[in-house]
Amino acid sequence: MTRELTFAEAIHEAIEQEMIRDPKVFVLGEDVQLLRHPLLEKFGEERVRNTPISESAFIGAATGAAYSGMRPIVELMMIDFFGVAADQIMNHMAKITYLSGGQLRVPLVIRAACGGGYGDGAHQSQTIWALFAHMPGLKVVIPSTPYDAKGLMIQAIRDDNPVLYLEHKLLADYWLGLLAGANRYKDIQAEFNVPKAGTKGSVPEAPYTVPLGKAEIRRQGTDLTVVSVGVMVHRALAVAEHLAAEGEGLEVIDLRSLVPLDRRTVIDSVKKTRKLLVVDEDHRSYGLTGEIVASVAEEAAGSLDDFKRVAALDTSIPFSLALERVMLPSEESIEAAARAMLKRGKGVSSRGGPKPRRGR
Amino acid sequence: MVAKEVALDLYRRLVRIRTFEEKAAELWHQGHISGELHLYSGQDAVSAGVCAHLRPEDPTAADHRGHGPLLAKGGDLKKMMAELLGRKTGLCQGKGGHMHLFDPSVSYGCGSIIGAAMPLALGPALAAKMQKKDLVSTVFFGEGAANQGTFHESLNLAALWKLPVLFVCHDNRWAVSVPKAQSTAVPWNADRASAYGIPGALVDGMDAVAVYEAAAPLVQRARRGEGPSLLEATCYRFRGHFETDPLVYLPAGEMEEWKGKDPIPKLERQIIEQGYGTDQDLVRIREEIRNQVEQTAEFALSSPWPEPELATQHVFV
Known part of the structure; x- marks a missing residue:
């Protein structure tokens, strides 16, 4: 069955379906029990873990859990915050498979919001995906439609490598609502030229994947x-x-x-x-x-x-x-x-x- | 004093570390090992005493000075030496080198960024907890790393989530050339454990038996699911920060003073005093390990170099 889902609903459905399918999948990050409340309701606080604002610690922990048999989805909230955990991402998460001669696998997803265009300033609006694409060992995924948001997320979770999954705040409406203060605007979509086809679209209910690396x-x-x-x-x-x-x-x-x-x-x-x-x-x-x-x-x-x-x-x-x-x-x-x-x-x-x- | 089997087991671990490293130094000075070489001599008793409590499947992480914990844990000597020489038969097919050793047969990994191993060590502990396995994740680091944010973030998160982690701080007094008094606002890192509501213990890291006894309740506590703890062990770098360190910053007499506390002769005395073995017994152990290490060197030196194609493999699995 195919329904109209928002971009954010499509990501949510992907994660929920993968968490049902695979008990090794879990979510951790700042405010995830608030932002991903339906997942918390369904899977409990063991698999939907709030973290302190300690990006190095919890992103490092996610890497360690990934090479110990788990499949974490670790939320960095906004990609702008990567700098505080840059060493964990760029020197460890990205390199451990290579340095170990392929002995260790790091199957994890870093999920982060990105992008500007709504007047939020320098530390909350960047995309900086080239930084990560430059670093060998990280896959970088940027969906632009709800259909791809779901299929790419499921593929990212199933991939045996670290995948950076970037969701643009103009597409993920809840971010725009939270960050731009939706209630102040008569029509927030018009105000910031939010692309309609990106924020809502047809999404099959059954799980499916969109391959990484296929334009x-x-x-x-x-x-x-x-x-x-x-x-x-x-x-x-x-x-x-x-x-x-x-x-x-x-x-x-x-x-x-x-x-x-x-x-x-x-x-x-x-x-x-x-x-x-x-x-x-x-x-x-x-x-x-x-x-x-x-x-x-x-x-x-x-x-x-x-x-x-x-x-x-x-x-x-x-x-x-x-x-x-x-x-x-x-x-x-x-x-x-x-x-x-x-x-x-x-x-x-x-x-x-x-x-x-x-x-x- | 510990039982005879424990004392002899600790002795084997100490001799294995020291003998392997002496051989590695020899090969380095002959030009067979490229890059830096950070040797562990003088810290031997710390990982020997801690790792004697660990099972091969207990995850263990360390830093740039990572030979000791891997040797103490019982890693594959041949593959390890071959890795130091950058050979195809090495632990990581020559891609890691002496600062990035990964040996899944004993759940071991290390890396050369100071303080980076602590967050990583939380992961296997979290995985063990979620998978309901009674594993203990141990992470070795230096007193220099205890001033990284990752130390505090990791102690906090481990305590918050009651993770089975043992944080082991080698207090070797020096972070390259910076003495602890110039880097650390408190005399003992073990005291910092109280800031996170977890046990902190201080031990003489030049005494393998003392380390063994100090680590016992901390490892058992973690294995019982009662959460993390911090063990600080005083020790020394007998060869400086790295090979050919000019050591111009050391106060006169300090090296000699610490070499007088060498954990190997200390344990030999204890073994003989306890009647656990004779001089000849200990010589036999040393000879046996010496032969083993010589074989690892021969294996490494005669091993092939990795093929050029390997350079681009394993970026992804």
């Missing part, structure tokens, strides 16, 4: 490949819809995970469109946008006539909405970039004939 083509097109993850997929889709009215075909690819990274789907798309726009809510430098462009250039430079990236600027995230708007990608900035690329390609044959001018 999804959200919209097909032949004129320009747009690659992104998370909320920015929806921003790109809105732009694609808008430009379709003008006869432009944008192909929008949702990577869904950064590690593993489905380079193949991107490269195949670029071979078709010959133009690549990468959109990222994470910072521009040393991140996803550069990685995608470099990956295409390494394998299919001859197919890449033009590329651009639209990403969060290389600044901290400012508090004021007036400034945050400047700092994060938006439909406007994505559309401007797409238009510039489509215009540059006009009147020049992309196959045979002279190469279009690299206008940067």
Whole structure:
């Protein structure tokens, strides 16, 4: 049976079903008995464990429990808080399997909220997924729809490696309600341009998995490949819809995970469109946008006539909405970039004939 | 005094640690072992006394100076030496090295970030509790690590959740070149246990029998499900922080003073005084272990290097 579920309900259902299926799965983290109250009701405080604000201790404990036969889902609340437990995540959780020559397995999920766009300031709004994708040994998953939220969570729990599962606060409505103070706004979705298709959608009731490392083509097109993850997929889709009215075909690819990274789907798309726009809510430098462009250039430079990236600027995230708007990608900035690329390609044959001018 | 079998068992553990490490030092100076080498000599009695209470399946974690606890626990000597030499036959196929030893046959792991093992050690304890197994998770660290936030976070969480953890602090007086008086606001880390409502004990870590006796109630308590405790053992680094440490920071005479407390001759005297064995008996034990260690070195030196393909394996399972 398929029903409409919210993004958050889809994640909840995934965890509940996995906790029923596998007694080794348990949840720990700050405030989980509040935030995951239905799980507490169902499974009790042994398997839904509140922790002190000691991220190093409880994330380290989760790693240790994972290589001792358990499958923890450890909540970091917000990805911005990773720094206090960075050593546990980057030096131990990520490396133990490798350093032990594959003898130890660390099957765990770190669940964390991420993302900005609602005026909450620098320490509560980051995505910083590239930091984790950079560190060998961590898988990084970023769902953008309720369907994927459930299927990717079940897959993440069943994976025998550490998986960082990032849920964007604009998609997980309860976060937005808690953090932005929903009651103050007449229409919080409109206020922060919350993508509807990301917050509510069809989700089968029976458990299913979405594979890690398989991108999804959200919209097909032949004129320009747009690659992104998370909320920015929806921003790109809105732009694609808008430009379709003008006869432009944008192909929008949702990577869904950064590690593993489905380079193949991107490269195949670029071979078709010959133009690549990468959109990222994470910072521009040393991140996803550069990685995608470099990956295409390494394998299919001859197919890449033009590329651009639209990403969060290389600044901290400012508090004021007036400034945050400047700092994060938006439909406007994505559309401007797409238009510039489509215009540059006009009147020049992309196959045979002279190469279009690299206008940067 | 402990029973004869216990005394002789402690002696074997001490000699195994010291003999193995002397061989490792020799191989290091000959260029067979790369990188740093942090030897455990002078702390031998601490892990020997504690590990004598542990079962192979009891999870055990340690730090960059992690040979001792693994040798005390009865880890695979050949694989361990091969790992030190970066060989394919090593515990971790050469990927861990001397500071990152993982031997699942005795539930052992160590890593080189100071204070990092304490949170990790909570995990197997939590798993044991949830799986209703009577395991005791032991973590060895130095007095330098007791000033990391992870020490306090871990003691708190272990106490809060009543986890079966034994925290063992090697108080070897020095954190590289910083003396304890310049790093620690209280004279004894054992006293810090009271801040978390758990037992803290201080013991002479140069006396294997004393460590054995001090650890007994703490291990039993954890195994009975009564929660964690902290054992601080005074000891010394006979070879400095690492091989070729110039030791310019040591006060004159301190090393000699501590070498006079060497736990091995001390236990030999105790064994002979108790009539548990003769000089010849002890020589036989030392010879037997010496031969075993020589074989491990031969095994390691003649082992193949890991194939290049291994470099990219095991990032994920």
